[in-house]
Amino acid sequence: xxxxxxxGVLVLWEVLSRMGVLSEDGFSRPxxxxxxxxxALADGTLLAQTAQTFAAAGQALAMAAIAGIVLGAILGxxxxxxxxxxxxxxxxxxxxxxxxxxxxxxxxxxxRDMSAWVAAFACFWPILLVxxxxxxxxxxxxxxxxxxxxxxxxRIIVKFALPAALPAILVGIRVAAGIAIVVTVTTxxxxxxxxxxxxxxMAAQSLQADLVWxxxxxxxxxxxxxxxxLERLERRWLRYR
Amino acid sequence: xxxxQGVGVVYGAQTILRDVSFDVQEHEFVCLVGPSGCGKTTLxxxxxxxxxxxxxxxxxxxxxxxxxxxxxxxVFQDYARALLPWRTVTGNVALALEARGIPRTEHGExxxxxxxxxxxxxxxxKFPSQLSGGMxxxxxxxxxxxxxxxVLLMDEPFGSLDAITRQELQDEVAxxxxxxxxxxxxxxxxxxxxxxLGDRVIALAANPGRIAEIVSIELTxxxxxxxxREDPRFLEYxxxxxxxxxx
Numbered sequence: 001x002x003x004x005x006x007x008g009v010l011v012l013w014e015v016l017s018r019m020g021v022l023s024e025d026g027f028s029r030p031x032x033x034x035x036x037x038x039x040a041l042a043d044g045t046l047l048a049q050t051a052q053t054f055a056a057a058g059q060a061l062a063m064a065a066i067a068g069i070v071l072g073a074i075l076g077x078x079x080x081x082x083x084x085x086x087x088x089x090x091x092x093x094x095x096x097x098x099x100x101x102x103x104x105x106x107x108x109x110x111x112r113d114m115s116a117w118v119a120a121f122a123c124f125w126p127i128l129l130v131x132x133x134x135x136x137x138x139x140x141x142x143x144x145x146x147x148x149x150x151x152x153x154x155r156i157i158v159k160f161a162l163p164a165a166l167p168a169i170l171v172g173i174r175v176a177a178g179i180a181i182v183v184t185v186t187t188x189x190x191x192x193x194x195x196x197x198x199x200x201x202m203a204a205q206s207l208q209a210d211l212v213w214x215x216x217x218x219x220x221x222x223x224x225x226x227x228x229x230l231e232r233l234e235r236r237w238l239r240y241r
Numbered sequence: 242x243x244x245x246q247g248v249g250v251v252y253g254a255q256t257i258l259r260d261v262s263f264d265v266q267e268h269e270f271v272c273l274v275g276p277s278g279c280g281k282t283t284l285x286x287x288x289x290x291x292x293x294x295x296x297x298x299x300x301x302x303x304x305x306x307x308x309x310x311x312x313x314x315x316v317f318q319d320y321a322r323a324l325l326p327w328r329t330v331t332g333n334v335a336l337a338l339e340a341r342g343i344p345r346t347e348h349g350e351x352x353x354x355x356x357x358x359x360x361x362x363x364x365x366x367k368f369p370s371q372l373s374g375g376m377x378x379x380x381x382x383x384x385x386x387x388x389x390x391x392v393l394l395m396d397e398p399f400g401s402l403d404a405i406t407r408q409e410l411q412d413e414v415a416x417x418x419x420x421x422x423x424x425x426x427x428x429x430x431x432x433x434x435x436x437x438l439g440d441r442v443i444a445l446a447a448n449p450g451r452i453a454e455i456v457s458i459e460l461t462x463x464x465x466x467x468x469x470r471e472d473p474r475f476l477e478y479x480x481x482x483x484x485x486x487x488x
Contacts, residue, residue, distance in 0.1 A: 141322040144291060149340040149388060150311040159336070163327050240327045240368040 028209040037214030046199070046218060053188065053195035054222070056112045057180040060119035064180075065173055068124050072131025073157060076165075082132065089128070097122035097183050101190055115192050119183040123176035130172030134165035167238055174230045181223050242267045242424060243288060243313075243392055247297030250283050256449040257283050260297065263443055263455065265392070265426055270418050272435035272442045273428045276487035280450025281428045282396055288426065289315045289394050301392070311341070314390035318397040320377040324369040330356065330380055331365045337387035351387065358417070359383045375406035382414070392424045399434070408466050411438060415464060432486060436478045437464055444485035453485045 010030045016022045017029035028036075040046035075082040100118050108114040138161045146156035162169075188197025196219055203211035243265040250258040257280040265271050273281045286292035288299050290308040299306040301313060317323040324333055334352045343351065356362045359379040369377050378398060385393060395414070399407040415438055418425045429435050435442045439458050446453040458478060460469055469475055 139322050141317065141319065142325070144309075144315075145317075145323050147309040148289070148291075148311075148313075148315050149337050149384075150309075151340050159339075160325070163325070166327075238327075240329075240370065 024209070025207075026209055028213050033210040033213040033217070036208070036210035037218060040211065040214060046215070049194075049196045049199045049215075050218070050222060052112070053181070053184055053197070056115040056187075056195065057119060057177075057184040059112065059116040060123055060184065061173070061177055061180045063116065063120040064123035064127055064176055067120075068127030068172070068176075069131050069162075069169060072128045072169075073135050073162060073165075075128075076132040076135030077157070077161070089125075093125050095121075098186055098190065101187055104187075105191055110192055110194070112194070115184045115187040115195070118187050119180045122179050122183045126175050126179070127169070127172045130175075131165065131169050134168035134172075135161055138164045167234075167241075170230075170234045170237070174227060174234070177226055177230055178223060181219070181226065185219060242302055243426065244300045245284070245288065245297070246300065248284065248287055248294055248299060249296030250280065250287055250292060250450075251295040258287070259449040259451050261445075261450070261452055262297070263452065265424060268422050268424055270415075270425045270427065270438060270440045272439035273426065273445060274430065274432055274435040274442060274482065275445030275450070275453075275485065276447050277430060279445040279447035281430075281445055284445070284450065285315070285394050285396050285426060285428050289313050291315070311388055312391045314385035314388045314393050316378075316381055316385055316393060316395040316398045318400045320374070320381045320398075321369070323381050324377060324384075326369055329366050329368055330361055330372070333369065333380055334384050334387045337384050341388070355383045355386055358386075359413070373406075374402050375410060378402065378410065379413070382417075386417070386421070390423075392426065393418070395425060395427045397428055397430065400429070407434075412464075412466065414438070415462075419462065430486075432479060432482055433470065436460075436475060436482070437466075437469060442478070442482060444482050446485060447487070454482065456482060 013022065013027070014030045017024060017027060022029075037046070075085055097118050100121055101114075104114045104118045108117065142160045142164055143156060146160045151159060184195065185197040188195040189201050190197075192198065196215055200212050200215045203209075203215060245261050245263050248258055248261040249256070261284060263271075273284060275281045283292055287294050288306065290299070290306045290310060290313070301310070306313070325336065328336065331348075331352055334355060335348050338348055338351060352365075353362065356365055359382060361376060361379055361383060364372060364376065369380065372380065382393075382398070398414075399410050402410065411434060414425070414427075417423065427435070427438055436458055442456045442458060444453045444456070445451065456478060460472060460474060
């Protein structure tokens, strides 16, 4: 059902292209870029680039999730700390992550780390903010139950507060996963000679419009698949609801 | 064994409880009744070590109660908030065993009899959201028993259940208290429930919360939903305590 719109657009596109309404130089045509995409998939280049982009985005998401959840739990539990940190958070958060590309390049050179750190910066904020508010809104009754059963404070956090906050945190991670792909591909387009972003830049420079379109759609497909698998994971973990 | 010694609780400018003193004997079933706002829940929380005491003290076996301790279990009225929704029935009971450091291999043999006793054995793998209100409350009681406390502090545990479930659970709790020889402090705003269950009923008055009257209930056990409630002495207790409920 949801495939009607993209399918229709592709058919219309093909027709308009064959009628000469859309210029082939820029728009290519669906039949061509499916061929180009299939070829890139078959010879392994597209998969190798995807692996590079995924590895960087995955590293970014993992770093952001660990830092965001740990820090978010601490700030969510201790109000005074959160107040003390809020100025720092609110002045760092508006910095566009891509503005960190030059700095990251200096620190890490052309490498996976370079993309990963820039993307991690972007992913960190939604996870941090969601975790703070989720931990803060954990029902005090659950904490009391933990105390009455004889749990120590750290174990109450692990056994009661974090699982109670998990549904919200997982939504934060799913949002961050999308951001991780976007920012990683951006760093690859701007500077880093790796991954899907670089592949598109190269294809454009050699005037292969079909390959640019094919790669672009491939990014859309893997973004969709990533979100889909995270949603599945969420449903599995939260099947108690 | 569990004693309130001149307990006073003040929140800001408001005095919730003033000079409340009583002693709960071992294996005794004590009911606290009073009009809403008389501080009966606060009193129970103070005994459990959950609410700060401003004057006097609460003691358990002679030692001051300074915070929650595992010998004192609390059954909350709002069972849905007290259960972990992400844990199954078994998992929620296991929580009490994990806290006591009991090896996982022993969990099964300890949890099974508890679930049978509270008629939850058929629902061992369900999540709380899949249970009825009465079942959820029985689960909370099972978890408290797994804690192996000496005293059960129950805060209007049947307040949000329907009348039939309520009577069933009253009889179950009365039987548990007797079979397992537990000491129970039971808060309720339902006078008949207090008389039906209690060895003693402590009536509280409001503004500020204080003891109005303590009555020993000399009704035979086991009690019966029909016979006990029709007993002339039951009605006598009811008449005697009724005036404390703000009528």
